[in-house]
Amino acid sequence: MTQAATITEAQVWAWLEDVPDPEIPVISVVDLGVVRGVSVSGDQVAVTITPTYSGCPAMAVIAIDIETALARKGITDLTLKTQIAPAWTTDWLSEKGRARLEEYGIAPPQAAGGPERCPHCQSTEVEKVSQFGSTPCKAQWRCTDCLEPFDYFKCI
């Protein structure tokens, strides 16, 4: 590929911005904070990712999706590294990611340990249904005003 010589780290980050999280497709793997580093040396690209939860099955899919997305951009020499330290934290979710989660109906994480408000009607009258939910990163809550259940992105 002739473009290989012009690959920059910023370009790779921008491509990764378009790789959606397989479970929550409104946010990208970059918004989720699992991409921890990108380095480019000639036509060699190295991407470092970190797991959200140690057993999250989406991590394998994320790795494949990153490989596929970068291959489509002509990157054939990709090294995908996994690191577990420092451990992933929801503090790494981007502001854009948090806003998109809420638009999608998932309350973003709060340091207080519970959702700030219902993502459907914005009421603050909410209660916990279960500490766990449909993926390792979420818990189940419900709004006592509009009565709709919703997912809350666990704060860790």
Place this chain on the structure above:
Amino acid sequence: MDPLFAFLLRQGDNALVLGHRTSEWCGAAPALEEDIALANTALDLIGQTQLWLGYAAEVEGAGRSANDLAFLRDVYDFRNLLMLEVPNQDFGRTLMRQFLFDAFQVPWLTALCASSDQRVAEIAAKSLKEATYHLDRSSETVIALGDGTEDSNRRMQGALDYLWPYTGEMFADDEVDRAMQAAGVAPLPSDMRERWDTSVRETMQAACLTLPEGDFAHSGGRSGVRHTEHLGHMLATMQVLQRSYPGASW
């Protein structure tokens, strides 16, 4: 056996055996939310298993993988606590066991974050976040069920009485523990006793449950010399695919 390898097997086997037991609830829990919670807890534990046994396999240096260690070892090669291999029995005993283990894991993993072995410290820091979350739920559930109906209180007391003689094994130091302490890899398990006693006492009090008085402690799981008869049955189920179709993958 190299003490670091033995230590890592203990870490990994505890997570694996409890993770498998917990996964047995998948599709069979008393309520959908609990089914999901148990499956997620099991998933965290299996994830932690991959980290601990992955490192164990590297330290052993015999060409085995985390999967080999999980699926191709027999009962006497396992180094988990006996408490984690006994059958689930019912939801009450499952959650009581989870609590008794979580109340140990949280201070234990906290201490391991300062390990002289960087990999141990990293895996501990990752696992600690999940263990802290598990402890929140298991302590809340033990209190809710203990301080619940007459039937739930009776079952939780029965679970505590049954599991109690298995708890002492967590704190029984041996030569592997002393070698790890000398190397700065881990504190002695007995150092966790006071903190565990306090948190268990407080939780049982809030749960309207009575702490058993006996201090007899079963042992043999951490050394592998005397597992219960239950582990073999569990492994027969867990390992059947790799035993029947060696090397199968997807």
